[in-house]
Structures are given as structure tokens and as C-alpha cells.
Amino acid sequence: MNETIKAExxxxxxxxxxxxxxNISENxxxxxxxxxxxxxxxEYFGANFQDLSKEARESLSGYSEKERVxxxxxxxGNEVLDNYKSWVKKYIVEYDKxxxxxxxxxxxxxxxxxxxxxxxNSGMIQxxxxxxxxxxxxxxxxxxxxxxxxxxxxxxAFAEGRKKDRIKVKVPTSSDPIYLGSIPQExxxxxxxxITENGLK
Numbered sequence: 001m002n003e004t005i006k007a008e009x010x011x012x013x014x015x016x017x018x019x020x021x022x023n024i025s026e027n028x029x030x031x032x033x034x035x036x037x038x039x040x041x042x043e044y045f046g047a048n049f050q051d052l053s054k055e056a057r058e059s060l061s062g063y064s065e066k067e068r069v070x071x072x073x074x075x076x077g078n079e080v081l082d083n084y085k086s087w088v089k090k091y092i093v094e095y096d097k098x099x100x101x102x103x104x105x106x107x108x109x110x111x112x113x114x115x116x117x118x119x120x121n122s123g124m125i126q127x128x129x130x131x132x133x134x135x136x137x138x139x140x141x142x143x144x145x146x147x148x149x150x151x152x153x154x155x156x157a158f159a160e161g162r163k164k165d166r167i168k169v170k171v172p173t174s175s176d177p178i179y180l181g182s183i184p185q186e187x188x189x190x191x192x193x194x195i196t197e198n199g200l201k
Contacts, residue, residue, distance in 0.1 A: 010044050039135045152187075155183045
């Protein structure tokens with residue numbers, strides 16, 4: 001991690017984190033950020049990383065939504081997490097109304113007899129889960145960078161009609177590399193706006 005980035009006040013930490021999130025959206029790139037700055041910023045907006053149980057930390061060290069949900073709820077609380085999921089649903093509806101290429105459905109495979117999950121929100125839910133896991137110290141920067149960049153780059157490729165440019169990533173839950181649940185390029189900024197406006201300060 002690049003520990004040369006310094007911040008004395010919470011206002012400085014929020015500014016650094018906001019620029020970091022903005023860069024993820026605009027450049028599809030995850031730069032280094034001191035974990036303490038990210039964690040302090042999330043705590044200002046309602047996260048609680050103090051005194052997490054062993055079970056919560058084990059949950060945050062997982063990869064899948066199912067594995068991470070207990071830890072994420074422990075950090076944010078039921079109300080914030082449930083409200084975030086409700087906001088994501090509304091975001092998806094609005095996105096599909098205003099874009100020619102609608103968001104992809106997880107598990108949808110043309111001409112193959114695989115069941116459709118019907119879900120479009122997996123990558124967006126995982127955005128908060130991965131952000132929380134990384135800030136907690138239970139996910140390494142390298143893994144966070146790999147997953148988040150794959151999600152946003154694949155989302156941009158899909159939205160621009162470049163499906164063939166999407167990349168697969170190796171994850172702990174699959175023996176073969178997979179396409180991760182993607183996110184629209186502008187989503188990190190939108191999600192960050194939601195967190196800063198709706199987190200429990």
C-alpha cells in the first residue's frame with residue numbers, strides 16, 4: 001500500500017476517498033489508498049469496524065455474496081444494508097429506462113439450457129461488500145483491485161457493445177476463471193453519493 005498519502009482530518013480523508021472512488025468510475029482503475037483513510041471515511045458515514053466477531057471477520061474474508069453478507073451487516077447494520085439493496089433496485093430500473101443496452105442478467109447464456117438467475121444486481125451488491133471487506137482488512141488490495149476492475153471494465157464493455165472484450169477472473173468459488181457480476185461505469189460514483197447521503201452519521 002502507498003502510505004505516502006497522508007490525511008490529518010476527516011474532511012481530508014473524505015476528499016481522498018471521494019477522488020479514489022471517482023477514479024474507479026472515470027478511469028476503470030483502482031489506485032492504492034491507505035486502508036486507514038478508507039476505513040475512517042466509511043466509519044464517518046456509518047460503518048462500524050470495531051470489535052467485529054470472529055464470525056463477522058470470517059464472513060468478510062469470503063468472496064461470494066452469501067459468504068460476505070453476515071460481515072457486511074455487522075459493519076453497516078440491517079437498516080443501511082437493506083436500504084442500499086432497495087436503492088440498487090431503483091437504480092437498475094432507472095438505468096434500463098435511460099440506456100439503449102440494458103443491464104445484463106446474471107447467468108443468462110444464449111442458446112444454452114442454463115437457468116437464468118433473473119438478477120441484475122449482483123455486481124452492485126458486491127461493490128459494497130468488497131469495499132467493506134477491503135476496508136476491514138479481510139480482503140487484500142490486490143484481490144480488491146482485481147475484482148473491482150474486472151467488474152467495472154466488463155460493465156463498460158457490455159454497455160458499449162464490446163462483449164468480446166470482457167475478461168474472466170479466477171475467484172475462490174470456481175475452479176475456472178469466470179465473468180464477475182459487472183457494474184456500470186458510473187455506478188461507483190452513484191453508490192458513493194448514496195453512502196455519503198444515507199449512511200448513519
